[in-house]
Amino acid sequence: MRRLLQSIIYNRKLYDRPQDEWTCGRTAECQACVFGPGAKGECRATGQCLPAKKGDRWFCTRAISLGAACEPGPQPDGSCGCPVPPCTPQRSLRSQRGRLAWKLSGLALALVLLAVWGASRNQWANPGPLTPQHAMSTQRCADCHLESAPLAFTAAARADRRRAHDQLCLKCHDLGPQDRSPHGLTGAQLAVLARDENTAPVARPAALAVVHALQPGGPNDLACASCHLEHHGRDFDLKRLTDQQCQVCHQAQFDGFAGHPEFKDYPYKRRTQLRFDHTTHWGQYFPDAKLAAKSAPTSCATCHEPAADGRQMLVKNFAQTCASCHDGQITGEGRLGGKGVAFIRLPGFDRAALEAAGEAVGEWPARSVGGLTPFMRRLLEADAPARAALQDLGTADLTDLAKATLAQKAAAGRLLWSVKSLLADLVTQGQPALLHRLGPADAGARRTGQFSADGLLAAQQAWLPNLLTEVAAHRRGEQAPVITTAPATSGASAAIEFDDAEARVTEGGWYRRDQNYTLYYRPGGHADPFLTTWIDATANDASPAASAIFNQLSAESAPGVCMKCHTVDQADGRRTVNWETAQPQPDRRPFTTFKHTAHFSLMGDQGCATCHVIDVTADHARGFGLNHDPAVFQSNFAPMTKATCVTCHQPAKAGDSCLQCHNYHTGDLKMLRLKMTAPPVPRKVAETSGGAVTARLFALVAKNGRP
Amino acid sequence: MRAFFNRRLGYSLATLAVAGGLTAAWMVGRIALRPVALYTGWLLLALLLALTFFNARKKLPFFPLISASHWLQAHIYLGWLACGVFALHISARWPDGAIEIPLALVFILVALSGVLGLWLSRWLPSRLTRSGESLIYERIPMLRHQLVTEVKQVVRGAETETQSTTLGDFYVRVLAGYFAHVPAWLAPLAGGDAEHHRVKLELEALRHYLSVREIALADQLAELIEAKRNLDNQFAGQRLLKLWLFGHIPLTFVLLVFTAGHVWLVLHYSHR
Numbered sequence: 010m011r012r013l014l015q016s017i018i019y020n021r022k023l024y025d026r027p028q029d030e031w032t033c034g035r036t037a038e039c040q041a042c043v044f045g046p047g048a049k050g051e052c053r054a055t056g057q058c059l060p061a062k063k064g065d066r067w068f069c070t071r072a073i074s075l076g077a078a079c080e081p082g083p084q085p086d087g088s089c090g091c092p093v094p095p096c097t098p099q100r101s102l103r104s105q106r107g108r109l110a111w112k113l114s115g116l117a118l119a120l121v122l123l124a125v126w127g128a129s130r131n132q133w134a135n136p137g138p139l140t141p142q143h144a145m146s147t148q149r150c151a152d153c154h155l156e157s158a159p160l161a162f163t164a165a166a167r168a169d170r171r172r173a174h175d176q177l178c179l180k181c182h183d184l185g186p187q188d189r190s191p192h193g194l195t196g197a198q199l200a201v202l203a204r205d206e207n208t209a210p211v212a213r214p215a216a217l218a219v220v221h222a223l224q225p226g227g228p229n230d231l232a233c234a235s236c237h238l239e240h241h242g243r244d245f246d247l248k249r250l251t252d253q254q255c256q257v258c259h260q261a262q263f264d265g266f267a268g269h270p271e272f273k274d275y276p277y278k279r280r281t282q283l284r285f286d287h288t289t290h291w292g293q294y295f296p297d298a299k300l301a302a303k304s305a306p307t308s309c310a311t312c313h314e315p316a317a318d319g320r321q322m323l324v325k326n327f328a329q330t331c332a333s334c335h336d337g338q339i340t341g342e343g344r345l346g347g348k349g350v351a352f353i354r355l356p357g358f359d360r361a362a363l364e365a366a367g368e369a370v371g372e373w374p375a376r377s378v379g380g381l382t383p384f385m386r387r388l389l390e391a392d393a394p395a396r397a398a399l400q401d402l403g404t405a406d407l408t409d410l411a412k413a414t415l416a417q418k419a420a421a422g423r424l425l426w427s428v429k430s431l432l433a434d435l436v437t438q439g440q441p442a443l444l445h446r447l448g449p450a451d452a453g454a455r456r457t458g459q460f461s462a463d464g465l466l467a468a469q470q471a472w473l474p475n476l477l478t479e480v481a482a483h484r485r486g487e488q489a490p491v492i493t494t495a496p497a498t499s500g501a502s503a504a505i506e507f508d509d510a511e512a513r514v515t516e517g518g519w520y521r522r523d524q525n526y527t528l529y530y531r532p533g534g535h536a537d538p539f540l541t542t543w544i545d546a547t548a549n550d551a552s553p554a555a556s557a558i559f560n561q562l563s564a565e566s567a568p569g570v571c572m573k574c575h576t577v578d579q580a581d582g583r584r585t586v587n588w589e590t591a592q593p594q595p596d597r598r599p600f601t602t603f604k605h606t607a608h609f610s611l612m613g614d615q616g617c618a619t620c621h622v623i624d625v626t627a628d629h630a631r632g633f634g635l636n637h638d639p640a641v642f643q644s645n646f647a648p649m650t651k652a653t654c655v656t657c658h659q660p661a662k663a664g665d666s667c668l669q670c671h672n673y674h675t676g677d678l679k680m681l682r683l684k685m686t687a688p689p690v691p692r693k694v695a696e697t698s699g700g701a702v703t704a705r706l707f708a709l710v711a712k713n714g715r716p
Numbered sequence: 717m718r719a720f721f722n723r724r725l726g727y728s729l730a731t732l733a734v735a736g737g738l739t740a741a742w743m744v745g746r747i748a749l750r751p752v753a754l755y756t757g758w759l760l761l762a763l764l765l766a767l768t769f770f771n772a773r774k775k776l777p778f779f780p781l782i783s784a785s786h787w788l789q790a791h792i793y794l795g796w797l798a799c800g801v802f803a804l805h806i807s808a809r810w811p812d813g814a815i816e817i818p819l820a821l822v823f824i825l826v827a828l829s830g831v832l833g834l835w836l837s838r839w840l841p842s843r844l845t846r847s848g849e850s851l852i853y854e855r856i857p858m859l860r861h862q863l864v865t866e867v868k869q870v871v872r873g874a875e876t877e878t879q880s881t882t883l884g885d886f887y888v889r890v891l892a893g894y895f896a897h898v899p900a901w902l903a904p905l906a907g908g909d910a911e912h913h914r915v916k917l918e919l920e921a922l923r924h925y926l927s928v929r930e931i932a933l934a935d936q937l938a939e940l941i942e943a944k945r946n947l948d949n950q951f952a953g954q955r956l957l958k959l960w961l962f963g964h965i966p967l968t969f970v971l972l973v974f975t976a977g978h979v980w981l982v983l984h985y986s987h988r
Contacts, residue, residue: 013849014849014943025852025855032854037858038861105962106961109962110965111969113966113970114966114972117822117969117970120814120815121815121977124815124981125977132814133814134813134814134815136815137813138812156984174987216744216747223744233987236749240812242812253747254749257747
């Protein structure tokens, strides 16, 4: 029979208390007392039992497991007859474990409190290193986090919290008015896009199908942190996003570039800024032997070159491209009729009618016959008396006032004095008088068109030699002679033929024609300052005179033929003249980005035509002429097809992620840049010194390295 | 036994199914740009509290809660689930924060100690049952003392009765050290009763030189040696079953503290 160490007799069993904090120190010697240690670990041993008193006698109560009643029995005072020496109680295993747990928890709590409330909590509470750009620009958690925000549990509270946090991001990263909406677009713009791109999904990935089923409208109220995860290490890509994440909101969802919807009109989203027909130039003009001799282009690179960032292909400047064939057209070479623009003219008027009405206009050439030029009208409109005279004159013709009313005749007289006054101002003050009449304008805007006061002075001396005296007397209120015919122009001046006057300024400039008392300007070449200045100045000027100037100068047949090539865009009621070809716009981020230089080595034998194929059937002219809407056009080139790109853009080749070709944040990149502010000047310095003194003081401090 | 197997299989499959569902939801949420780290964090916190409540349940026996054995089952499977949710929560990226590094480390240590405890509690009890009489751990020091006393009595009796010191010499040379020996902490993992067999073989070899009376006493000693073997096995095994909790439970407390700090930081600073 196997020997059993533990007694199975019920009254021989010991009473174990493994849950107690303390155990008797004599347990291992089989001498554990029946009382056991106290709650605080003190030994409570006195004897083997607590004698009980019955009547006047004490009886032993020792447990049977300890041998039942002892032989000596209790002492007369009731104490146990078998005293037990005290022990040193030991902690139980459970107690040791508990103490270990509390000690470790205490250490952990100290660490946590240090992290949360310690002086270095910005370092301790940091869940991970920031990317360098944020690590350099932030000093503490509160720069990017709402430290005092209440804890948010409800959906509305969390949305508020997200918005508040995003505002901290947007404090530096300004994304414009639609800063929190997808792609920075308004709801209406998104709706238009959704309508335009309403393509049925080819094969929606399973995960996206689930997302789509759960969120028909896609995720709304996106936070910056939805995509840009910080505290993931210095080298973490903040812009990392999977293709599936890009497509969550999109109606057409697909696996990889192969499933991407076919391009529609990429990359020809608008007409070109310059009206240039590749079909006719390459098909008819360039192959011509005569033109070929004038260095007609032989390849696309003759006229185009990549921008510095390699993305856009630019058009070279005028001198490198169009000048060899078109320069003469601007200065008026071979042009039939006048080559200049009439700027100032002494208008003709009905002398007989005015004399009869008693209107005195003073000295005035008898042979003046023309009307006011639009430029003069624009300048006269700025003068209140002239404006009133023009209004009172109404539709009456200056050269035929026979049927005009007395008031109209009086208005005609006032108008003629206003013309004289204008001439006097321009002669004596020059360009400042012109600017004064044109009114305030944006800083830096050119508006005088290099107006020549000396040219006008010479004309005035020939046409109205007493002009300044007369105008001065008129302004003093003195009565002028009723009509005085100005002296005839000098013989030498009169002998200058019409064509000769223009021929004196073959490279552009001011000239006058005494036969019709008109001062002209002849365009001097490409980007002529007079034409560009006046076209720009009048493009969005609502006055009738300004419109007349714009219409005159922007006609395709106008001197300078600006609009033969340059186009005018009209949007939101504003006209913009495209003087420049498409230029890199670092401030703009489009949806699609493409780097030409990265693809040069991939071109086939066709060169640029590998991708840009001329479409001979396109009605290119439709987009120009009187059309000012850049979106209405037909490109010279056939839209690119996805097949061209997908040859290389596959996962195993050049890659096909969404972000390879697309930007999420679109619009004005100027907004995406960090808002940089000048460092503040210490208040004491600012109060005690002026700007120059401050600058010198700071320079001194920087040099000496001490305040 | 089959019912036990079926139950375990059912719970395991259910756990795997839940983990698979959570992983799928996590993937969908990630694609949908949802704050999945926040969601998995809350879930992990709930799981941690549920797991911790197993310990509290043992301290609240008076509440009519489900039985401790069911709690243990739930503790085991929820523990495995928590490991999966933890992996989703950190997105397989080791954290870098001063709070998050120890938090992740402690979580892993708690999980590993839990797995160790699960294995020990499955592996050791059957070995202990096969070893012999089941002993109450707290009484083992007392029983060891009792055994030593008995051995000494037998040896003294042998000297008195037979006037021979053969068994006495054997006691001094072998038995005293053997009975005083306390097994090492990891003795059950090392396995084997080599020391015990050596002592028994020596005693067996000694029989050739013993008188009839001494042989009878040697038989008593052999019984005591066998009892000591079982006592050592019980002691070492039960001690190991208690010692793993010295890692699991205190680290759980630490885990809760770090978790509280982490949750506070997240709620305080989170952008979402």
